[in-house]
Amino acid sequence: MATSPDTLRARLEDRADLLEAARLRYRALRLMLRGFFWRDTLRSNLELLREVVRDQSEVDMTLASVCRRAAAEAWPKDSASMLLLAEVSQLHEALARLVARRLRTPTKPPVLADALLLLEEELLAEGPLLGRRSWAQAVELLPRNLPELRAACAAAEIFERIFKRPVIEGALPFNAAEADEIRRALPLADTAKAALWSRVHRFDPSGRLTDFLEKRARRVPVRTPRSGPELFLHAVFWTDLANSRLRTLLDARFSPVRPLAQEWPELLGWLVEREVSPDVRLSASAVLSEGRAGLLEVAAELASLSHSRPVGAWNEEAAWARLERAARRAKGEQGPDMDCLCDALHLFIRLRGQRETPARFFSMERERSLSGFTPPSLAEELADLPGLVLLARTAAGRPAAERRRG
Known part of the structure; x- marks a missing residue:
């Protein structure tokens, strides 16, 4: 009995949407890399490259599993699902060959995601184009869908919500639930911020862009961030402010001892509990x-x-x-x-x-x-x-x- 196209698509479940998105991204990226000014075009669309990298492992697993299932169940070759699988596989192979040709290194990574990341590094290592301003260079270096940038923004959202509001003098600026949020956000924010600054330093040998971003990061954000650099500056400002406020608070609560940064998450919840019950012990x-x-x-x-x-x-x-x-x-x-x-x-x-x-x-x-x-x-x-x-x-x-x- 023949299987209807609707039934085949239902068997793909949400993987059909993943494959269709991959097909569109592969097409767009291949067109960019085939152009004469492909470097300029790709520099302006590094977010698309990052989206392909982000989903590539899942796309590879989906292609392998669905192809095995299609062969076992003898899906019709002219069905929409099989045509989608075939086109995505062909685009994947064509894109991998094209990326390999654009790479300057003699050793080509066998995995498409690794090859794309290496291509991005080669582009950014070339430095800004003639006449390119610092902000345009920052947009290239800090695409909005960087995993580290997303993590930094998630932590900064917590810091902004808690430390932006006024606090009564001498009182803790957070409750028990918020202390737990800060405790989990602190290591995430510090790790993400360090990775982002490391990325900027790696592709900014002159230090001009680093100085530009450090000066801008000290300004209070006054509008909703949209671009990658705006999200970065917003996250850095609120992370630095949170660290400064916590340092002042903990120095006052533990003077003359200055708790170490890695001890802060352990101390925040205890301080909240101590406000209610002075006899509560600090757990080892x-x-x-x-x-x-x-x-x-x-x-x-x-x-x-x-x-x-x-x-x-x-x-x-x-x-x-x-x-x-x-x-x-x-x-x-x-x-x-x-x-x-x-x-x-x-x-x-x-x-x-x-x-x-x-x-x-x-x-x-x-x-x-x-x-x-x-x-x-x-x-x-x-x-x-x-x-x-x-x-x-x-x-x-x-x-x-x-x-x-x-």
């Missing part, structure tokens, strides 16, 4: 060791105690208990961050508290002249982090009568 992970997590907990508690008076109920004893628990967790850590924490505790021990009972203990603004103070004892100098916390807590305690006088 592949990025944060147990000691490093404890050290950051100590830094967060010290920074919290260094800010202005809290609003609402605040339990001083609970704050000291959290600080002691975190110090025991970070006892084995070494390095500059540990030295900074110990210096902050030594400062408080030297000051011995103030006449007025402070709600915040470790603020550098509260430092008075140290003249007349007795140097710390040997026990203080040799104390480890938990010992310094205990000495600081002891130094903060004063008789009730003295507190009433203060």
